[in-house]
Amino acid sequence: MPAVMTELPKAYEPTLVEEKWQTRWISEGCFHADPHSDKPAYSIVIPPPNVTGVLHMGHVLNNTIQDILARRARQEGKEVLWLPGTDHAGIATQARVEKELAKENPPRTRFDVGREDFVNMVWDWKEKHGGIIINQLKKLGCSCDWERERFTMDDVYAPEVARVFTELFNEGLIYRGHRMVNWDPVLLTALSDEEVIMTPSRSKLYTIRYKLADGSGQLLVSTTRPETIMADVAVAVNPKDPRFAHLIGKTVIRPLCEAEIPIIADEHVEIDFGTGALKITPAHDRTDFEVGMKNHLEIIDILTADGHINCPGCPELHGLDRFVARDKSIELIEAKGLLEKVEDYENNVGISQRSDVPIEPRLSMQWFLKYPCVKEAAEAVANGDIVFRPAHWGKTYAHWLEGIQDWCISRQLWWGHRIPVWYRKEKAAELQAATKLDAEDAAAGDIYVGVNPPSDPENWVQDEDALDTWFSSWLWPFSTMDKECLAKFYPTSDLVTGPDIIFFWVARMIMAGYRFAGGKPFGNVFFTSIVRDLLGRKMSKSLGNSPDPLDLIAKYGADGLRFGLMRISPTGTDVKFDEKQIEEGKNFANKLYNAARFRMMQGAASTEPAPKFTAVHIDILSKLKDLHETVADGLGKYEFNTYTQALYSFFWNEYCSLFLEAVKNDLRDGDPAVKNATLFTMDTVLRHYLALLAPIMPHIAEELWASLGFARDGQPLMSTALPQADALLSGLDTTAISKARATATALYDTANKARNLKAEYNLATNRKVKFVLKPAGVPVDADLASRLALLAGAQSAELNKDYEAPKGTPTALTPLGELFLPLEGLVDVEAERTRITKELEKMAKEISRSQAKLGNASFVDRAPAAVVEQERARLAEWETKTAQLQAMLSALA
């Protein structure tokens, strides 16, 4: 027994192996992209994770896919750039540091610290803790060019953002305006429409009596927001509503903070909804604002920025939180006898994606962008210049572009790209109060917009706001690259990301690409599934259903995690994450390791004597050739689970369960020429297979590649080209190959039937029985017969064309002929009779089904001949089997 065998542990231990290769790949520069290379380019930019982020399952899925694509492209001889980096994530990062401040004793806010110092604190935090996710990606094995790691606020990137802002401003696409925006009363900033999630909520619909000022009656008005009544400036009814026509022009008494307000007519009011009368509160509702503008109504704002009531005219409510005030206002109204009724009601409430609280529609001064290149962006996807996978996301994308609204890009934050706009000091107050500012106003020289501050900064004040994080991310595919890189690698080849950021990021990058980089930013977009728990819920920290990928890596290895996840990752629908599946990934790695270990125990292959290949050798090599094709095809179509499944079933089923089991005896004794063929075949399969596997399980593939001695001149598998499938079986014609495959298939099928026979008679797997085969059909030689015995766990499979079986000998019809299992009289006659009877019933059923089908004239006439032929063959088989069973039954009697 060779020494290696005792040295190698029986189970694969991924941890050390994975670390070793990660270090080596990086130190040898395997991931580094050379923009001067002659090779064709392949590039991906990573969706930059938040700098505050920690790795979650979504990242694992996403980055595993990118790594597969990148590694495969390298094997195919491409120069690969996978560009990594992180996003400054304005709100999340600022909130993170503010949380630290709040924990201090005494607690502080960012306002206590001051803008400049606070921003420095965030930078410090970023330097200290910001790289976590990058290290986690390295642990997953991601083959990013780490020398090119970028950050959306680094020295090169930041000026690009300002440059883009300036350009768009000068073009008139960016303007500052006093408008209704989504206001987050906790984070104290405006948000874009995309950052607001409309959520069905259980609330109450209050119906309130508004008395007519002339005392002639009352008007019933329903609302879900009684706390804003003090800001009502009118009550509106539909002009076509006959019930209220006579009231238009009259006035009602506002029930809180009492005042006379008019009854107006506006078509916006639905006649059928509620009472048909709607309170108009322009300061606190988007559509009310529009109605107010149309009708020249006053705007009364009674909410503070942080969502408290600001209405000294109503001292009972003044200063209360908006939700406390809601209940309180109803109490007050009820006390006045003005409450008609309260109903349970379900409506949609806009929730801030970041702080998880209801947003407030709020009138404020913000910066907006009219999107550039909308038409180009829409056409690129519509005409297939950019390919979306799955394709149906194209519809969602197109729909969003059709109804696109101006993008609110200013945030009341300190962490981020500060808006590169300065106001002349003496005019600052006046300019800030203007209802609209744009390129035309800049012409007067009171506004300065530019990448660098004005040359006389003492005469200017800079805008206080920062830009939406996505206003920098949308430049990611090109602002991360220098000139050389752009020339070689832009546009990028693939983008892999979640569909949840199709508007936030993907759509905007496409527009930015056309506007600023001269063309599309990528050729393909692959939208991954969303990883959910087994109950179908999104993974989230609060639910505690989100496993830590690092724990999973520690438990199952990065390769196991990658493989397990890809194996259950369907295309186009969500993945339900099951840790059991990751365990399968680990088990598979163990299987690979042991198969390689088995090979290592056998010593080197030799060419003396010349290898003698049998059907099973040719069969597996031919299947290996097919695997090359399936892999290329699957990856070409971005069908990652096809790729993974093909790898899995080839190795476990075809190579281990069938081939290895059929050739084990070759390695022990017997014909040295056959032994050489077997060793050669094992080496060939392993060498090709490891290369095909490397994109998804890079560490173990690399490790086994090295320990099996496949590395030439110490070259890692990483920097080795994909072995050519054409070289396999090049000396054989297709007839010989298909003949060998048919023989091998017949052998394996026969082995199955032999094992079934044993199992039926309750003979243990390892019971060394003797089979007798009466050859027919596929030719059988002694070599094949001995492989059959080996596979069936038998002592022998005797070939005897004149065999006369004793009565009642169990038999099976196999592709190699009739197979007998002589039992030496150990059979239980009664049990055997029952078994055969059952079997006969099954046959009868099949036969009648088949006969009915063949008796159907339209089937025989109209179905393809091959199908009919197949059905006839089946029927013949059933009939033969029935005859045999009947013979056996009568033999028993």
Next chain:
RNA sequence: GCACGAGUAGCUCAGUGGUAGAGCGGCUGUCUUACACACAGUUGGUCAGGAGUUCGAAUCUCUUCUCGUGUACCA
């Protein structure tokens, strides 16, 4: 409301007109000298329901139901 997905074995998923599949789980055996993270056998399905097209439907059409996602909104 509209749009788009999905519904196949106990679980996770393949399967785009020709006898319903895999892995896991369950149950039986087996520590057979690569692997018990394994091996062998076996048990599981009116393919969500209904109608239609077809010689033939998980697959194509229509419809209903359930779940998910996006989007628009009426207080």
